[in-house]
Amino acid sequence: MTDTPKKKKKKKPIQRTRTPMPEQDPAQRARNFDEVPLGYSGDQARQEAARCQMCKNSPCVTGCPVNVDIPGFVKLVADGQFAAAARKVKSTNALPAVCGRVCPQESQCEAKCILGKKFEPVAIGRLERFVADYQRENDLVELPKKQPSTGKKVAIIGCGPAGLTVAADLILLGHEVTIFEAFHKPGGVLMYGIPEFRLPKAIVEKEVDYLVRLGVRIQLNQVVGRSVTVDELLAQHAFDAVFIGVGAGLPMFLGVPGEDLGGVYSANEYLTRSNLMKAYRFPEYDTPVVRGTNVCVIGGGNVAMDSARTALRLGAQTVTIVYRRSRAELPARAEEVHHAEEEGVILRLLTNPVAFEGDDRG
Secondary structure (H helix, E strand, C coil), rough: CCCCCCCHHHHHCCCCCCCCCCEECCHHHHHCCCCEEEECCCHHHHHHHHCCCCCCHHHHHCCCCCCHHHHHHHHHHHHHHHHHHHHHHHCCCCHHHHHHCCCCCCHHHHHHHHHHHHHCCCCCCHHHHHHHHHHHHHHCCCCCCCCCCCCEEEECCCCCHHHHHHHHHHHHCEEEEEEECCCCCCCCHHCCCCCCCCCCCHHHHHHHHHHHHHHHHEEEECEECCEHHHHHHHCCCCCCCCCCCCCCCCCCCCCCCCCCCCCCHHHHHHHHHHHCHHHHCCCCCCCCCCCCEEEEEEECCHHHHHHHHHHHHCCCEEEEEEECCCHHHHHHHHHHHHHHHCEEEECCCCCCCCCCCCCCCC
């Protein structure tokens, strides 16, 4: 008598390409500030999550700066357990709705995806966004249990992504946390640097509100160094530690003639006027910005793409990005370059400006 050999389970075929995410039509979105990607439906999220190979060593996790259990939450999405997936992500990432939208996944977690060696990697960022939005839209956000109070006080300077992330970690460890923010709105670069069509401000406000509910205090219009010094925070205000997360606020210039002409902006100022001060709703908001007919943006990173796409939405007829290197060397996310070109932005590569020409009118 011989044993009947067991039949091997047939492996399901691999979906080689990502599940497409619905987006606004390029011609329509280039004239409004509404979010461009519309997000996955539940069925689309499950379809994309099913592409994950559930690797034993999980290289995607090593590519994540905050070590999110990516296979764990993706498996839950594939099984339709969206709320549980959101809780798993939130346990190590306090800003999942933000990260799912603007984190550079293609050079981090998705760059490590085994599937990406032959096919398109799993759309981890899109799935993170989906579960975060599902949790928020269904009012399922829960406050985690904090460790007992340590009696320690920590001051955080800057309410951007670094400050918010540190605040979330410290408050859960039982420390008392106060954030000092120079602007009148919390969020840092998430509020003033990234346009509404990439990261809606309502999303940032919800993420900040979550930290406030955890017990984080936020003091606005506080310029540390003027309103109060670091030494005073430690000596007079009895803080035990200070974390400085002020970001890279100073712009870089080319050092060429004509930089001081009217109509020449740093990207920092241009985006701040549009985003934080709502120049795109002038005269309702009294923060005008020059609305050029033909706009040139110098640089090839995400900030350049944001500036170019903002210029289109402010009414520019033509927008050209000038970049000194090749297309392959563009530091911007591939998705952002794709969206910019879809909307009509022109790329002029291997070109380096040597001067700005104009008169007293600009």
